[in-house]
Amino acid sequence: MFTSAEIGIDLGTANILIYAKNKGVVLNEPSVVAIDINTKEVLAVGHEAKQMIGKTPRNVVPIRPLKEGVIADYDITAQMLKEMLKKVSKTLGSSMRKPSVVICTPSGSTTVERRAIHNAVKSYGAKVVHLIEEPVAAAIGADLPVSEPVSNVILDIGGGTSEVAIISFGGVVSCRSIRNGGDKMDEEIIHFVRKHYNVLIGEKTAESIKMEIGYALIDHEEETMEVRGRDLVTGLPKTITITSTEIQSAIRETLENVLETVRATLEDCPPELSGDIVDNGVVITGGGSLLKGMQEWLSNEIFVPVHLAPNPLESVAIGTGRSLKMIQKLQKVSK
Numbered sequence: 001m002f003t004s005a006e007i008g009i010d011l012g013t014a015n016i017l018i019y020a021k022n023k024g025v026v027l028n029e030p031s032v033v034a035i036d037i038n039t040k041e042v043l044a045v046g047h048e049a050k051q052m053i054g055k056t057p058r059n060v061v062p063i064r065p066l067k068e069g070v071i072a073d074y075d076i077t078a079q080m081l082k083e084m085l086k087k088v089s090k091t092l093g094s095s096m097r098k099p100s101v102v103i104c105t106p107s108g109s110t111t112v113e114r115r116a117i118h119n120a121v122k123s124y125g126a127k128v129v130h131l132i133e134e135p136v137a138a139a140i141g142a143d144l145p146v147s148e149p150v151s152n153v154i155l156d157i158g159g160g161t162s163e164v165a166i167i168s169f170g171g172v173v174s175c176r177s178i179r180n181g182g183d184k185m186d187e188e189i190i191h192f193v194r195k196h197y198n199v200l201i202g203e204k205t206a207e208s209i210k211m212e213i214g215y216a217l218i219d220h221e222e223e224t225m226e227v228r229g230r231d232l233v234t235g236l237p238k239t240i241t242i243t244s245t246e247i248q249s250a251i252r253e254t255l256e257n258v259l260e261t262v263r264a265t266l267e268d269c270p271p272e273l274s275g276d277i278v279d280n281g282v283v284i285t286g287g288g289s290l291l292k293g294m295q296e297w298l299s300n301e302i303f304v305p306v307h308l309a310p311n312p313l314e315s316v317a318i319g320t321g322r323s324l325k326m327i328q329k330l331q332k333v334s335k
């Protein structure tokens, strides 16, 4: 018997993930598209396009159509989405003919953009398309008991945005989002290296510095890393050695902004739910939650336990995929 696939899509600023029921995450690629600016033709998407960043001839431009949690270029986002779905259909075969899809769009997207994404997936041939709020998907994917009358606090530190939400009874009680996340940390690292060493480094180098020697604001044993860039005085390639203490000070502002957002959201929490937070704490997810020392730092600052989600880079996609059943149930109840 023909069964159509049930899939969840996390359309993230940094990465796009597709989750298929009974299969898990079947696609995980950077949200990057390489286009020929003369013909507007899409030449590559995902990993292949990311490899091209900073290395392409002038007419080929790798672009990130989703920036700071908003859809900066709708047409290219839609094309990227269709290319990714095509890739998945190679793995899932005929079940991808009329899939049921739940998609999570960036938190900052407008109703018009959400509708446009909905239509792009529908025009790909989807039987039904539902949209879901990112914090709810992240909480479901992190195995939180979202439908119970207890407060679940989730902090999702993504590439473009960081979001904090208090979820209870399947709905969002309070939520705050800021356009600060992993990308902002990368920018701060580029800025720091330019200012203190007169050396220009690229986005990919900044990201690897953050992953290798980036720490949240905690005491730690200092680490060093050799970094290559372009000397702004001589114009020649140069290797410098930077320390984890320097990187910690470079990314301080973003971390403090995230902390402020968490505090403000917790202050909004109805008193009846505050007690649960003391017991259950806050769950952190998203790529930024993998920054070294994040759990310890946050817990020291907000005085409640902080837990790392089981799959921080995949929770939104997993939650999106798992939510289809919940959405269908809710629809039946409301009919």
Ligand SMILES: Nc1ncnc2c1ncn2[C@@H]1O[C@H](COP(=O)(O)OP(=O)(O)OP(=O)(O)O)[C@@H](O)[C@H]1O
Pocket: 011, 012, 013, 014, 015, 016, 068, 069, 106, 157, 158, 159, 160, 161, 162, 181, 182, 183, 207, 210, 211, 214, 285, 286, 287, 288, 289, 290, 291, 292, 312, 313
């Ligand atoms: N080990 C790590 N340490 C620090 N940062 C990391 C690590 N792994 C990934 N990141 C960062 O996490 C970010 C991507 O996270 P994620 O995939 O959750 O974002 P996204 O869902 O695409 O973005 P958004 O939620 O803004 O739409 C990137 O900035 C990446 O550099």
